[in-house]
Amino acid sequence: MPLDLGRVQKEIRDIERDKASGVTIEIQGNSLQKLIGRLNGPRDTPFDGGVFYVDIQLDDQYPFVPPKMRFITKVWHPNISSANGAICLDILKDQWSPALTLKTALLSLQALLSSPQPDDPQDAVVARQYLSSLAEYQSTAKQWTQTYAHAQQVVGLEAKVQAIAEMGFGREQALEALRRANGDEQQAMEFLLGA
Amino acid sequence: MTFEVKIKKWHAVASWTWNAGDDVCGICRMPFDGCPPDGKFPGDDSPVVWGICTHAFHLQCINRWLQSQTEQKCPFCRRQWEFKQAVVGGEDSDS
Numbered sequence: 001m002p003l004d005l006g007r008v009q010k011e012i013r014d015i016e017r018d019k020a021s022g023v024t025i026e027i028q029g030n031s032l033q034k035l036i037g038r039l040n041g042p043r044d045t046p047f048d049g050g051v052f053y054v055d056i057q058l059d060d061q062y063p064f065v066p067p068k069m070r071f072i073t074k075v076w077h078p079n080i081s082s083a084n085g086a087i088c089l090d091i092l093k094d095q096w097s098p099a100l101t102l103k104t105a106l107l108s109l110q111a112l113l114s115s116p117q118p119d120d121p122q123d124a125v126v127a128r129q130y131l132s133s134l135a136e137y138q139s140t141a142k143q144w145t146q147t148y149a150h151a152q153q154v155v156g157l158e159a160k161v162q163a164i165a166e167m168g169f170g171r172e173q174a175l176e177a178l179r180r181a182n183g184d185e186q187q188a189m190e191f192l193l194g195a
Numbered sequence: 196m197t198f199e200v201k202i203k204k205w206h207a208v209a210s211w212t213w214n215a216g217d218d219v220c221g222i223c224r225m226p227f228d229g230c231p232p233d234g235k236f237p238g239d240d241s242p243v244v245w246g247i248c249t250h251a252f253h254l255q256c257i258n259r260w261l262q263s264q265t266e267q268k269c270p271f272c273r274r275q276w277e278f279k280q281a282v283v284g285g286e287d288s289d290s
Contacts, residue, residue, distance in 0.1 A: 004232045007224045062264050063222065096220045096261055099270035 005119060008032045008102075016105050023106040025056075026194050028158045036072070036157070037106045041058035041149060042114040047075070050149030051087045053157075054109065055085070055175060056102065067105060068097035072157070072179055076137075076144040078118040078127035084176060087112075088122035160185045164192070213243040215251040222256035223273055231255045245279040248272050 009032065015025045028034040037054040041047030053072040059065050066103060069092055071085035079088045091108055121127030130137045157178065163185065164174035169192055181187035213227040220243075223231045227243045231253040234241035244253045252260075257276070261267050267276045276277045 001233065004223060006232055010224050061263075064260055097257075097268075097270040097273070 001060065003033060003058055003062060004029065005032055008058065008064060011102050014101075018103070020038075021103060021107065023103060023110065025102060025106070027123060029157055035102070037069070037109075039106050039110045041145060042110055045114050046138045047077075047113045047149070049138050050145035051151045052109075052113075052149055054106065063098040063100075066092045066100075067102060068092075069105060069109070073176065074148040074179065074182070075113075075142055076126055077143040078116045078121045078123060078130045079112055081123050082126060083123075085179065088117075114179060158184065160188070164188060167192075211238070213251075215243050215245075220253045220256055221250070222252050222260060225253075227251070246274075247277045247279050248274045249279075275280070 012025055012027070012032075012035075013025065015021070023037060023039045025127070026036045026038070028036055035056040037050050041050035041052060045153040050072070052075065055070045055072050057068040069087055071080055071087065073085075074082065075085070076082055080086070087109065089108060089112055091097075091105065103121070116127075116130060118130045126137070129140070144165050148158070160178055160183070161171060161174045164177065165171055167189070169177075173192065174188070177188035177191045178185070180191055211228075215227045218228075219226050220231065225231060229237050230241045233255055234253070243251050244254045244257060245251045246257075246269050248269045248271075250269050252270070257270075260270060261276060268274065269276045
């Protein structure tokens with residue numbers, strides 16, 4: 001069965017209408033299966049002032065399976081891979097329910113930034129630092145926020161992904177390289193060709 | 196002075212609605228009085244069902260969810276899902 005477009009369209013409209021939630025969503029290309037979510041770093045955390053982008057992919061089975069979400073913006077957090085943005089969050093895995101939505105999932109990511117769960121880490125190095133030296137963790141996380149989480153980071157991202165994909169690379173690969181290159185297309189190409 | 200009115204013909208018009216508290220299904224987000232995405236006709240072809248936890252969904256929607264899961268839980272409250280038996284001839288008081 002194809003993706004339930006009616007529900008996804010409603011969800012997107014609902015996010016657009018709700019200006020107070022602090023999360024937004026953008027459609028990538030002309031299908032509704034690839035989206036980019038955006039959330040603000042929560043106050044009183046090392047992520048305060050940052051803007052975080054999330055790559056969202058919807059399977060045909062959505063909402064009966066969770067959306068695939070991954071941070072595009074580099075984040076220093078015990079439950080987010082500092083290497084590839086993979087997220088460890090129960091509702092994106094076995095605790096997903098079709099009563100949840102893209103909005104509630106993005107809000108959960110925001111909540112995850114506020115309350116790390118170092119006992120169930122996605123990034124063991126960050127988790128160890130969090131447990132052994134909280135001040136150091138906070139300072140690194142803050143530094144990463146200042147370096148990577150600014151608003152302009154994904155301007156024209158999809159165009160760059162397309163351009164790289166036209167060279168014969170996969171979308172995932174292109175996104176990954178752009179992420180490592182912090183959005184620099186030239187540098188991303190060099191990563192891909194050098195790899 | 197009185198009028199005498201003779202009714203020659205009349206059209207009966209009735210409206211129906213599911214007696215469900217929320218107006219949209221929590222799975223497909225379509226109105227209960229409409230169809231789920233794979234339904235063609237509202238009403239008896241797209242029935243609404245209740246769990247014993249009092250949450251309601253389109254039958255097609257909740258079935259698809261339960262079939263995809265090993266544990267049978269309500270999408271809203273995660274309580275064990277059990278279909279609530281319909282009250283024959285009675286008013287369903289859930290809302």
